[in-house]
Each structure stands twice: as structure tokens, then as C-alpha cells.
Amino acid sequence: MHALSAHLKRKKGNFSLDIEVDFFRGITGVFGPSGAGKTTLMHLLVGLEKPDEGFLQIDDILLVDTVKNINEPARNRKIGYVFQEGRLFPHMTVRKNLLFATKYVPKGKQVIEFAELVNLLELNNLLEKRPKQLSGGEKQRVAIGRALLSSPKLLLMDEPFSSLDVKLRRQIIPYLIKINRKFNIPMLVVSHDLPDLLSLTRELFLLKNGRVLGHGNYLDLIEQENMFDVMRGAGLMNVLQFKVDAHDKENGLSILTNKDASQEISIEREMVSDCCQIGDEINVSLRPEDISLTLERIPNISIRNQLPGTIMKIIEKDNRIYCLVDVGFKLLVSITHASLLKMELTKGKQVWCLFKSMALQTNI
Numbered sequence: 180m181h182a183l184s185a186h187l188k189r190k191k192g193n194f195s196l197d198i199e200v201d202f203f204r205g206i207t208g209v210f211g212p213s214g215a216g217k218t219t220l221m222h223l224l225v226g227l228e229k230p231d232e233g234f235l236q237i238d239d240i241l242l243v244d245t246v247k248n249i250n251e252p253a254r255n256r257k258i259g260y261v262f263q264e265g266r267l268f269p270h271m272t273v274r275k276n277l278l279f280a281t282k283y284v285p286k287g288k289q290v291i292e293f294a295e296l297v298n299l300l301e302l303n304n305l306l307e308k309r310p311k312q313l314s315g316g317e318k319q320r321v322a323i324g325r326a327l328l329s330s331p332k333l334l335l336m337d338e339p340f341s342s343l344d345v346k347l348r349r350q351i352i353p354y355l356i357k358i359n360r361k362f363n364i365p366m367l368v369v370s371h372d373l374p375d376l377l378s379l380t381r382e383l384f385l386l387k388n389g390r391v392l393g394h395g396n397y398l399d400l401i402e403q404e405n406m407f408d409v410m411r412g413a414g415l416m417n418v419l420q421f422k423v424d425a426h427d428k429e430n431g432l433s434i435l436t437n438k439d440a441s442q443e444i445s446i447e448r449e450m451v452s453d454c455c456q457i458g459d460e461i462n463v464s465l466r467p468e469d470i471s472l473t474l475e476r477i478p479n480i481s482i483r484n485q486l487p488g489t490i491m492k493i494i495e496k497d498n499r500i501y502c503l504v505d506v507g508f509k510l511l512v513s514i515t516h517a518s519l520l521k522m523e524l525t526k527g528k529q530v531w532c533l534f535k536s537m538a539l540q541t542n543i
């Protein structure tokens with residue numbers, strides 16, 4: 180069953196939006212350049228704007244249908260909405276801001292308990308403070324908590340990272356993943372920052388000029404040239420899911436294993452024992468520029484990871500070459516045109532992908 184299914188049309192001046200979306204549980208990213216219609220889509224879903232035509236259904240309940248003249252007001256839609264800047268009530272403490280959200284939830288229908296949420300989002304020490312005493316990341320956490328306490332069927336977030344610096348982004352992203360896993364509330368997250376979005380999810384809706392250009396796994400989408408072009412300017416990235424298999428304290432390394440791949444693949448990363456325990460699932464990101472291609476395995480080299488694979492696609496853009504290599508999972512590798520020619524790389528060619536353990540960034 181789809182968590183959400185909608186087809187919505189809306190005209191604003193010269194801009195027209197005509198979008199069909201449907202997605203299941205989990206986290207889905209909405210990515211698109213400025214003016215693509217991301218915020219308009221969020222407003223239509225949450226009920227802040229009315230479509231000219233269309234329908235919206237959540238968990239098989241019809242909330243909007245312009246033909247049947249149905250348009251449930253925002254407060255009845257059970258959609259939690261986290262605005263870009265949080266929008267907390269300035270005169271209320273954090274506790275009151277949070278409890279405000281529970282006001283409209285009927286007794287016994289509360290999905291998430293106050294105490295559980297406060298623990299999960301680490302809000303204990305903030306409860307008696309007012310919004311102006313909070314940092315950007317703290318405000319954002321409270322805003323997410325408030326949206327969750329309204330027991331939503333769906334959580335929408337519009338640019339949740341835009342007001343946060345890199346350190347705070349790294350803090351918020353694990354919270355969102357934890358929330359999604361623990362409460363199984365589907366999330367739709369808008370961002371124009373692709374690496375941030377990819378640290379949350381690889382499932383994307385790609386919007387451009389008010390239309391859906393593509394929907395699906397990021398690595399499948401970038402295989403198509405028009406989508407590749409939209410995403411390239413925003414920072415292409417490999418985001419891979421691994422399980423922490425072992426810590427090699429002596430050598431300062433962690434062994435990570437990807438079991439989703441066609442065969443079990445182990446890689447080494449600089450030790451992650453500070454943040455992760457054995458058995459934890461973590462996302463690691465790897466820049467396409469940080470991977471080298473060779474035609475054979477290189478012995479006696481300080482690069483710890485060498486994975487054999489096959490070139491599936493070569494994409495050429497402005498003298499930069501992107502190779503999509505299947506090493507059991509897909510890796511996007513960026514090389515120069517000179518290397519492509521020198522190594523005589525073609526689709527189907529066997530290569531080795533080399534990357535240093537230190538090139539892997541851990542997101543969670």
C-alpha cells in the first residue's frame with residue numbers, strides 16, 4: 180500500500196506545477212533546482228495551498244479531490260510539517276512548544292510518547308529554555324519533535340538542513356534516520372543539497388520546472404542524461420550502506436561489509452569505534468573524485484581498498500568523465516579525459532576501483 184499517492188496541479192503566474200507522486204514507507208528525498216516547485220508541492224500536500232486540480236490520498240484516505248470537492252483542512256490531514264526555519268512559538272518554553280502539538284491528538288491515539296521522544300532527540304536539557312536560547316540545530320530538533328508529537332501519518336521537511344552548519348547537519352541526519360526506523364513514519368524531505376539528501380536516503384523524486392523528471396534510486400536516475408545534468412551541479416556523491424563487522428584497533432581500521440551487494444564486499448575505513456558498534460548499519464559517503472581506476476590490482480600500495488568491477492556506463496561532461504562501475508554495487512568514479520584515453524576505457528571493461536580508507540566519510 181502506498182503511504183502517499185497524489186496527482187496535483189497548480190498554476191502561479193507563469194509557473195505551472197503538474198506532479199504525480201506516490202511512495203511507500205521510508206525516507207524519500209525531493210530534489211530539484213531553485214524554482215522547481217518543491218515548496219509549492221509541500222504546501223499542496225500539507226494543505227497550505229489548494230490545487231487547481233487533482234487528488235491526494237494518504238494511507239488510502241482521500242484528503243483532496245477537486246472533482247469530488249474534497250479539501251480537508253491542514254489540521255485534519257495528520258501531516259507533520261517542519262518548516263525551513265523551525266517556526267517555534269517564541270514565548271513558550273521548549274516543553275510547552277512540544278506539548279502544544281499533542282493538544283489535537285485524541286486520548287489514546289498518541290503514537291509517540293513525550294518522554295520517549297525527548298530521549299530520542301536528546302531534548303532533556305532544553306525543556307525549560309525558550310527558542311531564543313537555542314542553537315539552530317537545537318531549534319530544528321525541537322521542531323522535528325513537535326511535528327512528531329502531533330502523531331502524523333507522514334512527516335514533511337522543507338530544507339531541514341539549510342540553517343545548519345556542517346557539524347549540526349551531521350547531528351540531525353542520524354536523528355532523522357533513527358526516527359524513521361523506530362516509528363516507521365514515512366518522510367518526505369526537500370533539499371537542494373544533494374550530498375545531505377543522499378546521506379538520508381537514496382530514494383529520490385527529481386523535480387524540474389514543476390514536473391517530476393524521475394523517481395527512484397539515485398544511481399539509477401543518474402544513468403539518464405537529463406537527470407545527471409540536474410544533479411551534477413549539486414555535488415554527485417556515492418552513499419553506501421555498510422555493516423560494521425570488526426574494529427582492528429592495532430591498525431586503526433574498521434572493517435565494513437556490504438551484504439546487499441551481489442557478493443559480500445568488505446572495505447576498510449579509518450576506525451569508527453567512537454560512533455559505531457560492531458553490527459551497526461552505517462552510511463558512508465565517498466566522492467567520485469576520490470576513487471581511482473586501474474587495470475589491475477596494485478600490490479604494495481598504501482590505498483587500502485581495491486575492488487574489481489565492470490564499467491557499466493561512461494558519461495562525458497565538459498572534459499570530465501564519470502564512469503559508473505559495478506563492483507557488486509554501483510560506484511560513480513570521476514576521472515579525466517586523458518585517463519580515459521590512456522587506459523582505453525570502454526563500457527564492459529574490467530577495472531579496479533581504488534580508494535583510501537580515509538576517503539570514506541561516515542554519516543551515521
Ligand SMILES: Nc1ncnc2c1ncn2[C@@H]1O[C@H](COP(=O)(O)OP(=O)(O)OP(=O)(O)O)[C@@H](O)[C@H]1O
Nearest residue numbers: 191192193194212213214215216217218219220371
Ligand atoms: N505567489 C506566486 N505567484 C507567482 N509565482 C510564484 C508564486 N509563488 C511562487 N511562484 C513561482 O513558483 C515557482 C516554484 O516556486 P517554489 O518556491 O515552489 O520552488 P522551490 O523549488 O521550492 O524553490 P527554492 O529551492 O528556491 O525554494 C517559482 O518559479 C516561483 O517564482
